[in-house]
Amino acid sequence: xxxxxxxxxxxxxxxxxxxxxxxxxxxxxxxxxxxxxxxxxxxxxxxxxxxxxxxxxxxxxxxxxxxxxxxxxxxxxxxxxxxxxxxxxxxxxxxxxxxxxxxxxxxxxxxxxxxxxxxxxxxxxxxxxxxxxxxxxxxxxxxxxxxxxxxxxxxxxxxxxxxxxxxxxxxxxxxxxxxxxxxx
Amino acid sequence: xxxxxxxxxxxxxxxxxxxxxxxxxxxxxxxxxxxxxxxxxxxxxxxxxxxxxxxxxxxxxxxxxxxxxxxxxxxxxxxxxxxxxxxxxxxxxxxxxxxxxxxxxxxxxxxxxxxxxxxxxxxxxxxxxxxxxxxxxxxxxxxxxxxxxxxxxxxxxxxxxxxxxxxxxxxxxxxxxxxxxxxxxxxxxxxxxxxxxxxxxxxxxxxxxxxxxxxxxxxxxxxxxxxxxxxxxxxxxxxxxxxxxxxxxxxxxxxxxxxxxxxxxxxxxxxxxxxxxxxxx
Numbered sequence: 398x399x400x401x402x403x404x405x406x407x408x409x410x411x412x413x414x415x416x417x418x419x420x421x422x423x424x425x426x427x428x429x430x431x432x433x434x435x436x437x438x439x440x441x442x443x444x445x446x447x448x449x450x451x452x453x454x455x456x457x458x459x460x461x462x463x464x465x466x467x468x469x470x471x472x473x474x475x476x477x478x479x480x481x482x483x484x485x486x487x488x489x490x491x492x493x494x495x496x497x498x499x500x501x502x503x504x505x506x507x508x509x510x511x512x513x514x515x516x517x518x519x520x521x522x523x524x525x526x527x528x529x530x531x532x533x534x535x536x537x538x539x540x541x542x543x544x545x546x547x548x549x550x551x552x553x554x555x556x557x558x559x560x561x562x563x564x565x566x567x568x569x570x571x572x573x574x575x576x577x578x579x580x581x
Numbered sequence: 582x583x584x585x586x587x588x589x590x591x592x593x594x595x596x597x598x599x600x601x602x603x604x605x606x607x608x609x610x611x612x613x614x615x616x617x618x619x620x621x622x623x624x625x626x627x628x629x630x631x632x633x634x635x636x637x638x639x640x641x642x643x644x645x646x647x648x649x650x651x652x653x654x655x656x657x658x659x660x661x662x663x664x665x666x667x668x669x670x671x672x673x674x675x676x677x678x679x680x681x682x683x684x685x686x687x688x689x690x691x692x693x694x695x696x697x698x699x700x701x702x703x704x705x706x707x708x709x710x711x712x713x714x715x716x717x718x719x720x721x722x723x724x725x726x727x728x729x730x731x732x733x734x735x736x737x738x739x740x741x742x743x744x745x746x747x748x749x750x751x752x753x754x755x756x757x758x759x760x761x762x763x764x765x766x767x768x769x770x771x772x773x774x775x776x777x778x779x780x781x782x783x784x785x786x787x788x789x790x791x792x793x794x795x796x797x798x799x800x801x802x803x804x805x806x807x808x809x810x811x812x813x814x815x816x817x818x819x820x821x822x823x824x825x826x827x828x829x830x831x832x833x834x835x836x837x838x839x840x841x842x843x844x845x846x847x848x849x850x851x852x853x854x855x856x857x858x859x860x861x862x
Contacts, residue, residue, distance in 0.1 A: 419624075434699070464645045464688040473686055474645040479730050479763045501730075502763035502822065523628050523821050524730060524765035525852050527648040529635035546701040547688045559631070561624070561823065572762055575824025579622060579817035 403557070407455030408496040410516045416562045418569035422520065423533075423557040428457040428499070430551040432478055435542055440486040443493060450541035450550060453490055457497035457520075462547040463537065464527075472534035472553065476527035477501040480519075484508050491515040499560055503572060512564055519564035521571075533558040582664040583718040585862055587673035590665075590720065593860045594655065594677025597724035599685045601858040602650050603643045605636040608793040609830070609855055616767055616820075616827045625825030629767075632820070632853055646854050650687040651726030653678040653708035656787060662718035675706040690729075711783060720862040725790060731768065731850040734760035737782055740844040746805060749774060749846050754812045756848045757829065762822020765852035769793070770813070770832045772806075773847040775839035781847035788833040789849060790857040797834055806832045820853075 399421055404412060406426030416422070429451055431439070442449050460480055464473030480500030487498070488511035496517050501524040504512075512519060522530055536554035543549050563571040610633070617629040639646040655674055659665075682689055682705040691706065692699040715721075736756045740748045753772055760768075773785030796803035810832040819825020830853065839845060 421627075462648060462688060462690075464648050464650060465686045467644060467686045470644070473688070474639070474648045476648050478649065479733065481763065501765065503761055521762075521821065521823070523631045523635075524762075525647045525854050526631045526635040528639040528642070528644050528646060529631055531644070532638070546703055547690055548701070561821075563823070571823055575622070575624070576761075576817035576819060576822070577824075579819055579824050579826050581815040581817070 406457055408457065409455060413496060413516055413518050413566050416518055416565055418562050418565045418571045418574065420562040422560050422562060424457070424560060425556050428459050428553050428555055428558065430459045430461045430463065430475070430553060432460050432462050432548055433482055434545050434548040435550050436483050436486040438542065440489055443489045449493070454494035455496050457499060458495060459553070460498065460500035463551065466537065472531050472537040474527035475531050475534060477522045477524055480504055487511065491517050504564060509564055509568055509570060513566065513568040516566045518562060518566055520560035521563040522560050530559065583662055584664050584666050585720060586666055587668035587670055589862055590670065591673040591677040593722050593862055594674050594724060595681040597722060597858040597860050598653060598678060598681035598726060601724050601726050601856040602645045602685060602687055604640045605646060605854060610636060612793045612830045613853065616830060620820065620825050620827045622819050622825035624823050625820040625827065628820035628823065645687055646856065647728060648688055649690060649728035649730065650682065651728045651856070652691060653705060654725040654727050654786065655708050655710045656723040656725070657710065657712045658715045658721040659712060660717035660719045661714050663720055671710060674710055675708055678706050678708045679704045722860045722862065723790070723857060725857045728852055731764040731852045734764040734850040735848055737778060737845065737847045739778060740846055742842070742844060744844060749805070749844070750809055750812065752846055753809050753848050757813050758816050760850055761818055764850045766818050766822055767820055767827050767830045767853050769851045769855045770829050771849040771851060772832065772834040774834060774836040774844060776837035776845060778845050780837060781845035782849060784835040784837060785847040785849035788835040789851045789855055791833045793831050802834050802836060806834050
């Protein structure tokens with residue numbers, strides 16, 4: 398296995414261009430959990446030129462909605478949700494300075510083009526490893542859209558959050574390069 | 582007649598949803614360990630190790646295996662000698678779901694109106710309930726929290742009788758190929774063949790929770806399951822879709838008699854967790 402690369406948030410272009418598809422990373426710092434409904438709201442605010450509840454510059458968004466935290470836990474189970482549902486909204490968010498996304502599954506061509514154009518990165522976390530991933534979330538708070546319940550925006554402080562670089566800033570895509578090696 | 586209080590149903594449903602969300606069944610854990618040995622991709626092995634470790638943490642600490650604690654699907658077999666007393670049957674099931682999701686710190690993932698309001702009901706109800714009346718005086722309950730990563734990748738086709746076996750193979754394999762990394766592979770693929778469009782999907786869903794790797798009793802269908810699984814694994818999708826020779830853990834087919842004019846084929850896709858729990862009253 399490759400050596401794990403430690404990265405911290407916020408991200409900047411210099412750090413991002415060093416990350417290559419296939420790299421294993423451990424992320425430390427603040428990341429933001431947002432999924433379908435929050436993306437829809439972001440998109441509408443951007444369209445109307447309104448301020449977003451978070452400044453996206455250099456940020457990482459984690460496509461996720463955690464389970465409620467059990468007493469004594471800093472966060473409930475939390476793993477990635479499928480990313481393609483965020484695709485229609487993603488290029489607008491990247492234009493606003495978003496630098497990283499953590500999810501699982503395919504991205505559209507438009508998103509990959511925008512990742513290249515804006516020098517961003519798409520990380521994948523292992524779907525269904527939510528109890529394990531939650532161990533890296535040290536602090537969790539709802540910072541917007543509490544009324545959305547599971548779809549509210551959370552700010553997580555993570556330490557050594559395990560992820561894999563799947564689409565790098567040059568547009569290399571692990572989902573396209575790896576499976577053919579095992580195809581029969 | 583045997584009297585059963587609906588409050589007993591409520592308590593059992595609650596117990597089963599908690600169990601299903603915290604504990605992976607042993608047959609599935611064994612299959613994951615086997616997959617870890619058989620997977621050739623280093624990254625695929627890494628992913629499988631994480632999944633196995635995750636499942637151990639979940640059961641040890643009684644926390645949800647996945648943050649998507651699912652839409653609550655309940656299959657009920659009610660013995661015809663049972664007399665249900667003290668309340669509404671569906672209400673009891675929904676109350677059991679509600680209590681499990683509240684007290685077990687499970688995520689509430691249900692919206693009331695699918696298109697317009699999409700307001701979270703905050704209780705994870707209503708549940709999807711399938712009821713069958715069967716001989717006997719027992720009630721069998723099967724709780725299946727179904728995540729939507731897999732559910733969203735599910736498909737149905739109304740094939741022609743002439744499409745036959747090849748048509749079924751092509752359709753199932755194409756469904757899994759298109760889904761790629763989205764439904765959290767290695768997946769469990771439930772296939773329902775025959776009946777009507779609706780019935781095919783119901784038996785496909787129920788096929789998922791058959792003991793992993795146990796073949797269909799009909800040897801022709803058992804061979805079909807094997808052939809489809811080989812073809813799926815040859816796609817190279819691999820664990821988490823990042824490449825590898827283990828793309829699915831099992832293909833389970835169930836079938837029913839159907840009309841002279843068709844072959845309904847439903848594919849219900851499930852992630853590597855295939856959560857479910859069964860109980861008897």
